[in-house]
Amino acid sequence: MNMKAAPSPEAIKAWARLMRVSRQLVEKAEDALKEGGLPPLAWYDVLHELAEAGEGGLRPFQLIERTLFAQYNMSRLLARLEADGLVEKLPVSDDGRGQTIRITGKGRETRRLMWAVYGRSIAELVGARLPAADLETLAALLGRLRHPLAGD
Amino acid sequence: MNMKAAPSPEAIKAWARLMRVSRQLVEKAEDALKEGGLPPLAWYDVLHELAEAGEGGLRPFQLIERTLFAQYNMSRLLARLEADGLVEKLPVSDDGRGQTIRITGKGRETRRLMWAVYGRSIAELVGARLPAADLETLAALLGRLRHPLAGD
DNA sequence: AGGCGATAGATGCAATTGCATCAAGCTTGA
DNA sequence: TCAAGCTTGATGCAATTGCATCTATCGCCT
Numbered sequence: 001m002n003m004k005a006a007p008s009p010e011a012i013k014a015w016a017r018l019m020r021v022s023r024q025l026v027e028k029a030e031d032a033l034k035e036g037g038l039p040p041l042a043w044y045d046v047l048h049e050l051a052e053a054g055e056g057g058l059r060p061f062q063l064i065e066r067t068l069f070a071q072y073n074m075s076r077l078l079a080r081l082e083a084d085g086l087v088e089k090l091p092v093s094d095d096g097r098g099q100t101i102r103i104t105g106k107g108r109e110t111r112r113l114m115w116a117v118y119g120r121s122i123a124e125l126v127g128a129r130l131p132a133a134d135l136e137t138l139a140a141l142l143g144r145l146r147h148p149l150a151g152d
Numbered sequence: 153m154n155m156k157a158a159p160s161p162e163a164i165k166a167w168a169r170l171m172r173v174s175r176q177l178v179e180k181a182e183d184a185l186k187e188g189g190l191p192p193l194a195w196y197d198v199l200h201e202l203a204e205a206g207e208g209g210l211r212p213f214q215l216i217e218r219t220l221f222a223q224y225n226m227s228r229l230l231a232r233l234e235a236d237g238l239v240e241k242l243p244v245s246d247d248g249r250g251q252t253i254r255i256t257g258k259g260r261e262t263r264r265l266m267w268a269v270y271g272r273s274i275a276e277l278v279g280a281r282l283p284a285a286d287l288e289t290l291a292a293l294l295g296r297l298r299h300p301l302a303g304d
Numbered sequence: 305a306g307g308c309g310a311t312a313g314a315t316g317c318a319a320t321t322g323c324a325t326c327a328a329g330c331t332t333g334a
Numbered sequence: 335t336c337a338a339g340c341t342t343g344a345t346g347c348a349a350t351t352g353c354a355t356c357t358a359t360c361g362c363c364t
Binding site for chain 2: 022027028124126135141146
């Protein structure tokens with residue numbers, strides 16, 4: 001028995017739903033941010049990681065690992081964030097190539113403003129549609145689709 | 153009790169997983185297509201809808217409804233597909249503004265080639281990772297997140 | 305018939321993304 | 335020590351996306 005190629009109908013259906021729903025939800029969340037005159041989701045992702053990292057900041061390649069952006073996209077996104085004063089780039093002592101990215105006060109404030117809107121979107125789009133138990137089931141099932149199987 | 157703003161931890165976790173996993177899977181599927189020298193996923197979506205629609209074809213606005221692309225993106229995507237000879241644009245008799253898009257033989261062939269790769273990605277990334285029953289649960293849970301609640 | 309708002313689709317221009325490549329600093333091994 | 339290869343991050347250029355707006359037609363209402 002050879003199942004290397006053709007996906008099962010169940011796999012196709014789950015895939016299709018996943019593609020469609022995730023696109024819809026991203027779009028809704030982006031719309032809400034735009035409506036509030038706030039930056040796009042990508043900015044939130046980076047600010048969030050940097051806020052969690054604290055004063056020590058993070059290296060760009062660490063942000064790439066955490067957020068899954070392409071290297072060149074991260075490079076440019078950080079340039080935009082710096083231009084807006086939301087992050088600062090610090091030289092790093094033990095590696096002359098690298099830099100450390102640290103969130104600024106303004107960056108934290110922007111993140112807070114974005115979360116007010118983004119968090120509400122999550123609550124409405126997901127939290128209000130499934131009970132907590134189902135959300136946990138969903139998260140667990142999705143967790144088994146991660147690549148590699150570690151990393152949240 | 154006021155839950156209009158803050159999402160629950162379960163909602164946040166499910167959201168985060170959904171965002172991350174869907175991005176990863178799209179990226180993997182796109183990579184596989186690129187590796188095969190094939191067009192991107194967006195092309196498949198359109199060719200798939202057109203193939204299902206048959207000889208009657210579809211109007212661009214119908215494709216937009218089905219695929220969730222923005223109107224200007226669809227307009228340009230169709231121009232590219234037409235330039236590649238994968239679809240043809242026909243005038244439509246009862247509406248002078250519109251056109252009907254129909255897939256060509258070459259379009260069907262390209263879709264077939266893409267499915268060989270895309271289907272394998274689905275089988276590997278999803279089908280091989282969860283048993284059918286779990287895939288059905290996943291699809292059902294995702295179905296409850298659709299907006300609006302109809303429309304597959 | 306004639307006007308007027310709505311719908312279908314295209315497009316100019318700016319911003320972003322993707323691809324390829326580059327420059328600079330690190331690390332390893334002969 | 336120093337050449338070769340790897341890692342980190344930036345960048346030129348082409349393709350795509352987003353936004354705003356435009357044209358053409360349609361449908362409705364008077």
